[in-house]
Amino acid sequence: MGSSAKRKKEKKQDFQKPKLKVGKTKPKAANFTSTSFKAKSIVLTQSTLSTTAPSLDAQILHNVSLFKSKSDSQRKDALAFITNAIMEHRKGFPYQVGEIFKEACKLLLDRSDGVRNELLKLLTQLPAVEVTIHIAEPLLRIRAGMTSLAKGIRFTSYDALIWLLKSNGEEVVSSVGTWVKYLQSFQSAFAFHAKDPAIATNTSGWSTLPSSVQPIGSNDSKVLMKQIQALESFLRAGLIQTGEDSEVLAAQSAARSFPLWHTEYHTMPTRSKPFARLNLFGPPRSAEDEMYDDVDERRRVFAELGLYRTFAHGIKTLRKQGGEVGRAASQVEKVLAEGMVDWDEDKEYEVAF
Numbered sequence: 001m002g003s004s005a006k007r008k009k010e011k012k013q014d015f016q017k018p019k020l021k022v023g024k025t026k027p028k029a030a031n032f033t034s035t036s037f038k039a040k041s042i043v044l045t046q047s048t049l050s051t052t053a054p055s056l057d058a059q060i061l062h063n064v065s066l067f068k069s070k071s072d073s074q075r076k077d078a079l080a081f082i083t084n085a086i087m088e089h090r091k092g093f094p095y096q097v098g099e100i101f102k103e104a105c106k107l108l109l110d111r112s113d114g115v116r117n118e119l120l121k122l123l124t125q126l127p128a129v130e131v132t133i134h135i136a137e138p139l140l141r142i143r144a145g146m147t148s149l150a151k152g153i154r155f156t157s158y159d160a161l162i163w164l165l166k167s168n169g170e171e172v173v174s175s176v177g178t179w180v181k182y183l184q185s186f187q188s189a190f191a192f193h194a195k196d197p198a199i200a201t202n203t204s205g206w207s208t209l210p211s212s213v214q215p216i217g218s219n220d221s222k223v224l225m226k227q228i229q230a231l232e233s234f235l236r237a238g239l240i241q242t243g244e245d246s247e248v249l250a251a252q253s254a255a256r257s258f259p260l261w262h263t264e265y266h267t268m269p270t271r272s273k274p275f276a277r278l279n280l281f282g283p284p285r286s287a288e289d290e291m292y293d294d295v296d297e298r299r300r301v302f303a304e305l306g307l308y309r310t311f312a313h314g315i316k317t318l319r320k321q322g323g324e325v326g327r328a329a330s331q332v333e334k335v336l337a338e339g340m341v342d343w344d345e346d347k348e349y350e351v352a353f
Helices: 002-014 056-068 072-088 097-107 113-125 128-134 136-146 151-173 178-190 221-239 246-256 295-304 307-319 323-339
Strands: none
Touching: 056 072, 056 097, 072 097, 072 113, 097 113, 097 128, 097 136, 113 151, 128 151, 136 151, 136 178, 151 178, 151 221, 178 221, 178 295, 178 307, 221 295, 221 323, 295 307, 307 323
16 A cells, blocks of 8 residues: 555645745756766977977977967967067078068957067067068058057057158058058048038138047047157158259269160169059059159049148148157148148149049
């Protein structure tokens, strides 16, 4: 009798709804089986083991390949290794600096601040002559970083542009599509807009920026200062003749090679891609994509597109802020005055795209 009552009680429990209490987990079923497991792994810091140390060339090649690593620390350590190797072996460096420069420039928009800071240290150690032929590699990424929403990427982009202008300023401003597009990027970064119907215009004819339109980074004085310094370096490289007058150089060359004349036109070119401006095999270019390798051409386009008046008015507005920003803006005004000293302000310039 006892066993029969026990079986009836167990069958009855199968159809009873369990009472759940707050804070207590639901009881597990009688046939519950745990499917969780733990895996253990061994991570090696080196992919290969050898009794002999690899050569410097092999180490450099390995660290250059680590530029594409998913680990921030590996990318940073690889950049630091290349920087130290260049500093220690300046005369007998066994790897092409141009190839390192091309791969390293891909990290200009890296998400890690440490990687970008280490990249700037590497760039300052690269010889300017070696990177001249690869000058187009970083220009597109720098221009994208100038208007990035990330403060660190903007700061790194302007630092890289300042370094590039100091080492190869003439090559930068005379590259294909650089002069006009970079001026437009600076215009967007500073929110310089003249005679824009979307912006209120005062009685003097110049547009005034409403409170909702502010330069990118205007709330951070360090970023704004870096933007102004980069603009000054860019305008100085593009509008001011750095070398001697071409006629004086031609006269000196003729005097040295008498009785020969115009020997400079028959010698080997001293700059990379000397015939790129002819665009012999490329599609037709617009004014934005054109190559302006002459100072007078850059001045003319700067005036014809109306950018001179826009920048002059915008810089005047920044100068009124005073302090470090005002002093930096004053330096830009001096560059504009020196570079556009022959520009006729009363003449209207228009350019057709």
